[in-house]
Amino acid sequence: MVRMGSIAVVLLMAATQLAFAGEDLASWRDGPVKQSIIDFVERVTAEGSADYVPPAERIATFDNDGTLWAEKPFYFQLAFALDRVKALAPKHPEWKEKEPFASLLKGDLKTALSGGEHAVAAIIMASHAGMTSEEFEQIASDWIATAKHPKSGRLYTEMIYQPMLELLNYLRSNGFKTFIVSGGGIEFMRPWTEKVYGIPPEQVVGSSIKTKFELRDGKPVLVRLSEINFIDDKAGKPVGIQMHIGRRPIASFGNSDGDLQMLQWTTSGSGARFGLIVHHTDGEREWAYDKDSHVGKLEEALSEAANKGWTVVDMKKDWDVIFPK
């Protein structure tokens, strides 16, 4: 068995090496950005080269909001939370008098969110806690299957970036293991990341609330509690990476200052390393924003990219296609 398996693995490797990067990255326009990706992948996969990295160590981490899918006009998970609050409102008559719910139910998002972190936390807990993990998975799955983006009218899972899908596939076909490392909720993402990105639940790292194991009428359940467990953002990203992966990535992909520490952690390791920032420069096909944006603020990480030699994608210039057709 070991022998037959090994033969198949060799065949698989051979097939993998037929990958033609230019074809794989079809939506990336030719130029230094695309070339920097190909150069890195060829360096770390060339057996015998000084930069060779064994497949087991080819870990690549991707931010989600603004890196794999869009994040405007606001984080898609917030749209989910708002829809949940509306759906749950009949069971919570007290919300009519209680902020942030009162304003939110009147459609006044601005006032609802004026309470800052406290308001957001109240909305998140009301919409994300109190049910079992399986119930939440079903709720998130049902929402993502039908909810539409307010501007494009497309499904949220169609607001993903075609060039990044190609990049994920290109890396995997070169033996990389691809992970999401997002500030978003881990259990909000897991129900759909495998289908949409080819990333299975066990390769998703994100923010979380605490859960508790219980027997209900003899049946084991995990109950989602109104208590933050982990915030996978900024300095939390390297912590989340170590906790879940236990190995430093050799390549990381982000788009905002929330990804700065992940990029620092990844690119400061020894050997060949790759850091990439998606810069949202296309106000026509997508949105153009950076340092002045509340969602996806990009300032510090952009200046550090210049100093550290990280690749910066100019969406307008470097991407032939933004969303899948």
Place this chain on the structure above:
Amino acid sequence: MVRMGSIAVVLLMAATQLAFAGEDLASWRDGPVKQSIIDFVERVTAEGSADYVPPAERIATFDNDGTLWAEKPFYFQLAFALDRVKALAPKHPEWKEKEPFASLLKGDLKTALSGGEHAVAAIIMASHAGMTSEEFEQIASDWIATAKHPKSGRLYTEMIYQPMLELLNYLRSNGFKTFIVSGGGIEFMRPWTEKVYGIPPEQVVGSSIKTKFELRDGKPVLVRLSEINFIDDKAGKPVGIQMHIGRRPIASFGNSDGDLQMLQWTTSGSGARFGLIVHHTDGEREWAYDKDSHVGKLEEALSEAANKGWTVVDMKKDWDVIFPK
């Protein structure tokens, strides 16, 4: 590329199906225990059958202490902690007067541990916290490469169970993804699990202390703090599984009451499920213990195994070999 990859995958699957279970599980004596494993694997891998499970969902979780390696005369990680305290003692003259260190350094383990959880926590923090994640990885790697078991005189990594190694390989050759889910320290295990069990760091779930991202002279580090992050034992195991894997396992393997909730969680899912308990019955080749043992206490899970139809391995009877030769 996609096409070539698919052909190779098909070849790989075909080769995998040539697996001959009898040969793969060579150290398992023929009988109902071995047969229950083979029956389960054949059911979930038979395409078209009602019990078929796609490879992505073939998640198997293994306890470590007492399930994959021995745990007597006490947890091996405690031996590591004691060795570290001795190595660090010259830098801590105050330990001569301070329990549990004073007794421990005099070789009086019993008095040292008489302080219970508080004493153990003090020893764990003194030996596991205060350094960076990379420094700790090196310390754990160095120790495991040389430290010897007090009774057998073998390396701790030679005190692993040969039948369980074969079982891990058998499951993987049938498309399973194998995870460790242990009460032991996640970062204590990760440096050696890939080499010893074929389980990479990202498939290890365990107990942890908190870490903090810092820039030291511009260089990013993760500092290990003297604060518990997560205890991956008993009701914590399903929580750890959900946090790390995000999918309910279809098979789980344990040996003590600390594995009860993991077994409940795994086997209460829908479709074909498998639970197995390693019962330490061989006082000659290994150790014989269950309900009266402090380490690896097995009582509740054993009676539940009978009710739930989990497989119970009688080490003396079912295993032809205990440790690798």
